[in-house]
Amino acid sequence: MKPEKIEVLDKTKLKLVWKDGESRVYSLMYLRELCPCAICEEERGKWSSTFIPLFMTSQITLREIRPVGSYAINLIWEDGHNTGIYEYSKLHFQPVSD
């Protein structure tokens, strides 16, 4: 399933509108925190359960959104991090958070 529309709201949120008319809003901080790339996954593995990550503005500001085929988006962040591929199937079922 592919979203009809993808837009950034208030520079801090990403809105995906699905074909069935349903829309989901994700906090960019939340998306960055859950970045699915191997580097971030390894980094998260080192966090203790009480660790709260702090992000610089450049880490949670989007520079570019690139579609990857019809199954995912690649989020390019202002700090240059560009390895996170977010699959629509996972985004669609992930709970809304802000």
Ligand SMILES: [Zn+2]
């Ligand atoms: Zn990452």
